[in-house]
Amino acid sequence: MKNILFATVLGLTTAASVQAADFKPAVVYDKAGKFDKSFNEAAFEGVKKFQKDFGVEVKEVEPTNEAQVEQGLVKLARRGSNPIVAVGFSQANAVATAAEKFPETQFTLIDMVVDKPNVRSIVFKEHEGSFLVGALAAMKSGTGKVGFIGGMDIPLIRKFGCGFEQGAKYVNPKAEVFSNMIGSTGAAFNNPGKANELAKSQIDSGADVLFAAAGSSGSGVYQAAKDRHKYAIGVDSNQNYIHPGTMLTSMVKRIDVAAYNTWKAAKDGKWASGVEVLGLAENGVDWALDENNRDLVTPEMETKVNQIKADIIAGKITVHDYMSDNSCNY
């Protein structure tokens, strides 16, 4: 009797684990970490939502250095995780290697394109979202001067800056747009002190709305804006809550939706490789309006931005993509 019972229990647990083994989603964050209040945290939002909606555990790996990224991907693949979402451009090489080693595993790479039969690459039209917040910045600015502060000096980050500049100039052709980069290595995404100094220097030159695309370093920019009573614009996640009253808006990148959809598609057996580009039309990027910045955005501004948004979607405004020719000539 006892044996039978034991066998049944054993049988049940095996059955359960087989079922769970069928679908083991996973995510590898990039070095900035899960709680950067920005890019990675957006992915984490997707993880939370997916776990809540489907009751499936999403395995998470938080690498702290370059070497751990590939190890993390390989380890997850070896343990049968599938699909694996890799967050961040810096994981491209690691994903390419891991995808070759594990041709059966499905990888989804966010923010960069890797051409492999088992990789789905999701990229965003950051220039479109940045255009919108650039337009907002120019509308809000009293001095006609706005600033952009990027993290690491790479084309992807310049893409934000270029879109921002176009948006600001669209609203106010005479607008002056300052642009600074924090550094040329990955450490630039973790250096709020330098970001703070850059922000203060732009403010000293007259900028009164600052847009940061700098991961964890962004907090330095938001702090400088708050201390000097100017406005800042958040990035990737909705960061309006950080300093209500001085955060004008945020350029939201729906990494949460992208990650969520990838797992959902895989769960329904609909996951496909290839490149997916998410822009304003696909709700992949947007500007954020909530109770934290409601008072900063006048109804006229709101109407105008939404008009611009509609125009971009309709193709009436074309936003130049920095990465298409590595220059910001539009």
Place this chain on the structure above:
Amino acid sequence: MIETILLTLDATLRVSTPLIFAAFAGMFSERSGVIDISLEGKMLAAAFAAAAVAYTTESAWLGLGAAILVSISLAMLHGVACITFRGNQVVSGVAINILAAGLTMSLGLSWFKQGGQTPLLPDEARFTSIEFPFAEALRDVPVIGGLYSELLSGHNILVYMAFLMVPLAWWILFRTRYGLRLRAVGENPKAVDTAGISVIRLRYSALVFAGVLCGLAGTYISAAHNAQFVRDMTAGQGFIALAALIFGKWRPFPVLGACLLFGLLDAVAVRLQGTELPGIGVIPVQFIEAMPYILTVVLLAGFFGKAVAPKAIGVPYVKER
């Protein structure tokens, strides 16, 4: 033009403050004959302690106290390893740097659950800027007004402490009996020992000074200049301070000068970025980033001649029987 210069100098003060604290920490330690590679680690740990305690207690001063305590403990660890047990001072320093990088991250993760960062500090929990009396009123007075209200006023208290600490440190090192003994122990510990003064105790006391100053530097980074701890946020400033210490040949005012020079370079670099210079065009970010290092090498190699370290530096003291 004058406005730009003033603003650049203003930024220089902000950027050099942690360098000054850290370089003087290194000066106390190295003048006593103990190499201090662990400036970076002590600053990082202090920055974390300051942000964590300031956030929980909502008091910047308690944060500062905690930072100093943590920094002193690490300095004592260094002392035990390389004064008492005569270990290699460089190895011990590197170990402390690694310990600080890992420990701040792990503790931050488990305490605040924000990926190794601390939550943002509210204004009550950080050292905010102090406006001098009449700063606003005097702003429009030519030259002096700008100097007073832009350059002197409007910094947080730690900046002023850094600049007041310099003459104080000079006085301690060069005008007191304790300072004379401290310098002697870095040059010729045997002579000090022969005079009946404990080499061990002197070196430990020097490390306490180093701990206090690194604690101030760390607090400045996380609870004054910024308003939260982010992992690895010291970003190599401990090593720049070490370079400034060598650059200034272990002497207080030249070291202050070196710190200000590095700070100025940083401040200028921030302002040069993206602006077009006549005849050169836009200078790339990468070049500007490399500037302080290039300048250090060029100046050290070409203009300032040999930097001679205290003679007994790096050598554990063994009392002969």
